[in-house]
């Protein structure tokens with residue numbers, strides 16, 4: 001029975017991994033072909049607003065990123081196989097057991113070593129992405145020194161935040177009996193909420209400078225918009241996004257009275273006041289439609305299901321052996337179970353991504369509609385076009401690729417809905 005279940009899991013895992021890989025390759029090549037095929041001319045609806053060089057830059061940037069994504073994809077799949085069926089995690093576990101003996105220290109060391117090795121393997125890709133691709137298209141503003149400083153900072157923050165929560169969950173798994181997964185779920189959710197609260201005030205300022213918005217007329221305008229929409233925010237801030245990248249953005253963070261609006265300096269430099277208003281109104285639309293709350297509620301529900309499943313799987317020997325790991329006979333398999341679960345779940349859930357993307361795109365349309373109602377459709381259209389052009393987002397993505405991956409609808413669909421009927 002165990003041996004059977006174990007080989008069934010191995011087969012299912014390998015089949016899903018291969019099928020996912022095949023679909024992802026197929027999607028990426030479709031996208032590359034479609035974008036390259038439409039590179040020659042600006043689509044009719046954008047001919048008066050987008051120049052041919054801008055359109056071609058977007059096409060080249062999209063193709064370069066998608067091509068590079070193919071390489072990452074193949075590498076990621078090889079690493080995943082290496083950890084699981086080829087015995088990498090098992091070897092690391094045995095080695096740490098021989099060195100540290102069983103117990104909490106060994107389990108934490110296993111999770112830490114897994115994270116460090118995974119991070120090191122991804123490093124060359126991150127470097128290439130920033131210093132070759134982003135650089136070639138004029139987006140990168142980072143020096144290698146700043147990049148390394150960022151890396152050092154995020155590693156320290158990851159350790160300071162990650163190790164205690166990992167220790168807490170491992171402890172709960174061992175100490176709270178059969179229903180440990182309910183406790184672990186509670187701790188994980190509390191941790192996520194805590195992160196939402198401390199991120200804007202404690203973590204983000206470690207990487208960027210935030211200064212209050214000083215432009216008085218823009219401030220008056222934005223404040224009036226927020227009042228009109230019934231929002232109170234703790235402050236309006238400008239972030240020095242230009243320190244790292246030329247990409248522009250704006251966002252809304254925090255909870256309750258601690259909400260703050262953050263504009264990238266790159267956004268304010270490029271948009272007119274009316275356009276800034278329209279972009280902010282779009283963000284407010286997400287709040288008005290409770291998209292953030294819905295997302296958090298979905299996270300709560302999915303995590304509960306995930307922890308319940310893990311609660312059961314972690315007691316099944318075939319769950320370990322089927323994924324290439326020999327469980328420890330003297331107990332203490334919690335870190336192994338967590339890591340295997342985190343690696344295996346995305347392999348099986350990839351095929352749900354069109355569903356997630358669909359919900360997200362629907363939310364974007366709703367937020368756009370809200371912004372059009374509160375400000376002006378014309379301002380929102382021109383702001384979006386500037387942002388698409390500025391981020392070199394292609395105007396001609398492959399429709400099937402969009403269905404799988406796009407969290408935001410393509411420009412043509414968004415503008416078509418905004419146009420006065």
Ligand SMILES: [Zn+2]
Nearest residue numbers: 282286364367
């Ligand atoms: Zn949005």
